[in-house]
Amino acid sequence: MKESILICDDDINILDVLSSYFEKENFEVYTANNGRDGLIIFMENRPSIVILDLMMPGMSGEELCGKIRGISDTPIIMLTAKIEEDNILEGFELGADDYVTKPFSPRQVVARVKAILKRTKKNESDNILLSYDGNISLNKDSKTLNVRGEERRVTLIEYKLLCSFLENQNKVYTRDELMDIAMGIEVDRYDRVIDTHIKNLRKKIECDNKHPKYIRTVHGIGYKFGGEL
Known part of the structure; x- marks a missing residue:
C-alpha cells in the first residue's frame, strides 16, 4: 500500500x-x-x-x-x-x-x-499493553492512551516518550536521552524542546501539573517516571 x-x-x-x-x-x-x-x-x-x-x-x-x-x-x-x-x-x-x-x-x-x-x-507492530498503578495504560498496538478510564490522544513523540517511561519506570533520563528517544534524528539540542513535550504529556496524564505524580523532574538532570524523588 x-x-x-x-x-x-x-x-x-x-x-x-x-x-x-x-x-x-x-x-x-x-x-x-x-x-x-x-x-x-x-x-x-x-x-x-x-x-x-x-x-x-x-x-x-x-x-x-x-x-x-x-x-x-x-x-x-x-x-x-x-x-x-x-x-x-x-x-x-x-x-x-x-x-x-x-x-x-x-x-x-x-x-x-x-x-x-x-x-x-x-x-504499531508491538501489540503490548503497558500500564501503571491501574490509572494509566498504553496500548502499543493501537497507540491508545487510557487515563483513569478516559481515552486520550497522544502525538507520536508523546507516545514514544511514554513508552520509554512505562517500560523503564524509575529510570532517570537526561534531556539528551529523551531527545534521542523522541526525535531519533539530529536536531538542535534545545532543552526547552523536550520540556515542551513533557509539559504536553503531563497535561494528559497528571491530576495536578504543578505537583506531578507520574513524570517527575529530577533537577539538574532530566526526568523519571513514578517513584519517589
Whole structure:
C-alpha cells in the first residue's frame, strides 16, 4: 500500500520540488497552498504524514497543525523559515513531531519523512499493553492512551516518550536521552524542546501539573517516571 503525504506551503516552487521528490519515492502526494485547503484535503484523504509551512495566508500553519492534532495523531513536520527557538517550541506545543528550516535539502526532507513513518510502523507492530498503578495504560498496538478510564490522544513523540517511561519506570533520563528517544534524528539540542513535550504529556496524564505524580523532574538532570524523588 502506498504511503501518502500532504504538503502545505504557499510557495508553489516548494510544492513542485517536494512533490517531485516524493512521487519518485512512490508516495501519493496531495498539495495545498493555504491552510484552509490543507485542512479540507486532510479530512478527505487522511494522509500518512503532513508537511506544513508555518507562514501561510488565511489559516496559518500553526492553526492548521492545531486543528489536525485535535482530530488525529498523524505525524506532522513543520517547514519553517522561523529559526528562533520560541517559534519552534510553539509548533511543538501544538503537537508537531519534527521541523525543517528553510532553506532545506529535499532529500533531507524525504529522509526525515521515511524515518518517522518507519518508526511509526515499528511501534504499531508491538501489540503490548503497558500500564501503571491501574490509572494509566498504553496500548502499543493501537497507540491508545487510557487515563483513569478516559481515552486520550497522544502525538507520536508523546507516545514514544511514554513508552520509554512505562517500560523503564524509575529510570532517570537526561534531556539528551529523551531527545534521542523522541526525535531519533539530529536536531538542535534545545532543552526547552523536550520540556515542551513533557509539559504536553503531563497535561494528559497528571491530576495536578504543578505537583506531578507520574513524570517527575529530577533537577539538574532530566526526568523519571513514578517513584519517589
